[in-house]
Amino acid sequence: MKIDLSGLGIDYGAILPELIVVGTAIVVLFLDLLLPVARRRWLPAVTVVGLLAALIASLPLWGQNRAAFADTVVADSLAAFFNVLLIVITILTVLISPRFLRALDLDHGEYYILLLGATAGMMLLAAATSLMTIFLGIELLSISLYVLSGFARSVPRSQESALKYLLLGGFATGFLLYGMALIYGATGSTTLRGIAAFAAASGAAGNVLLLLGIGFLSVGLAFKASAAPFHMWTPDVYEGAPTIVTTFMSVATKSAAFAAIGRVFIATFPSISARWYFPLALIAIFSLFIGNLVAIIEDNLKRILAYSGIAHAGYILLGILPGTAAGFSASVFYIAAYAVMNFGAFAVVTALGAGGEQTADINYWRGLFYRRPFLATVMTIFMLSLAGIPPTVGFFAKLFVFQALVNAQIWAPLVVAVVMTIVSFYYYLRVVVVMLATPEEAVSEQPRVGISTSGVLGVAALATIALGVFPTTVLDWASHAASLHF
């Protein structure tokens, strides 16, 4: 008997970047077993080489619209955009990792394998056009991150962070899957293309099963994007996890989750946007309020950045609200901007601590300008950008999102966003002011940051300013990537 596989659309070229990342993870796994301890330095090098290869393999996907594997994944500009973004984030993370891991005595090869696994899951999520691949991508990245957040095995806070993330993440997965089951029951299809065709037909807006399903699915996705009121896990997990892991997951998870949110809401359900507009607007407004207001009363920098991340999830969601490709392109630009500046801010916390946890306390940052001028300067750039002050990229990211709302005549969320942006100046500028204050007493001097760490910080700071001065190129890319079509 001959089995006919032609209808499955097997096309390995479309998922080549993901395959390279997974392949690299397997190579690193074996190298970790075979290499003597003295050669451990090879692991990050191999990881970076594999990621660079995946980066190059992602570039040809730009401009294509290549559905593969029976419509479960697509190789298009959005996937290419997020592949590049996610791979660059991972490379930068790997570059600052060895020093941090050695300081914490965590220099195990599993770290790189899990990092690559999480990256592959995020890339799959960004390319997913079926409920199955969305689920697989989310689980691949989540399970890797559960382990990574508990990577400092003997540290109680890290254990607690992993357990909380695991239990709440599993709870959210349950909601996500239940939503998928209801959507499948209503539409009879698991591919987004089939679901979109059903939703475009008349009567879909009154289909209770479908609407319930979309609701449950949104809860699961909002959890991954850490949007309020599904953000409960974020501050504790961010605080307890090793800072280098927080750096990675705060930007990478959110980027991948919003790629999936865009595909679901902008590409699949534009026909019933009147139904999802109001709940989504509420989630965005909640995120803006809770993120920006709670960040004011926090004194731990990792927690401040966690709440700031919740607020930024709100801004990114605002771009989804118009339900158009133009609005989504503002979100995509915002995601790229957020990735650069938030990665930088967390990387400074990582570099300053080099493993110590007390350095996340804002009192430790008093007078940092006089002790560590370079770190304090780049941190100032990131803080100004997160606050949205020109000429940094954060300003244009907010401007484009607000512009999209004005064009779509969406006023109430816009007013909340503007007011909350002004509120957010307080806690971002507070960090800058604290760094400028005269130190109360001499703090024990930390070892200098290495060349790779300063290089990564310098690149992130330069990108934050350069993208703010010349935002048009990346905005063009974002609008091209956001023009989804099925």
Add this chain to the structure above:
Amino acid sequence: MPPAYLFLLLSGALFTMGAVGFLVRRNPLVVFMCIELMLNAVNLAFAAESRFLNSLDGVVFAFLVITVAAAEVVVGIAIITQVYRAGRQMDVDGLDLMKE
């Protein structure tokens, strides 16, 4: 063959039991079992819908969920064991190191 909505009602009841159990139980292992109950409710829904829609996608999805849930259990039990071995109480209310 009973009508389709009965299967969805049963699935919904199981899912609710899992979700409520997640919120009220204190032992991390039991909480984890409640998550598994939620996933099994999902599997039931997928299998029943697959039968009534006469499409195989739902069954494939159910297998996918079983496989991924197994992977999640492996990681989950390891993390719970780690917390247990550190001598902490097996109580999710005790996880408050990061509350000010």
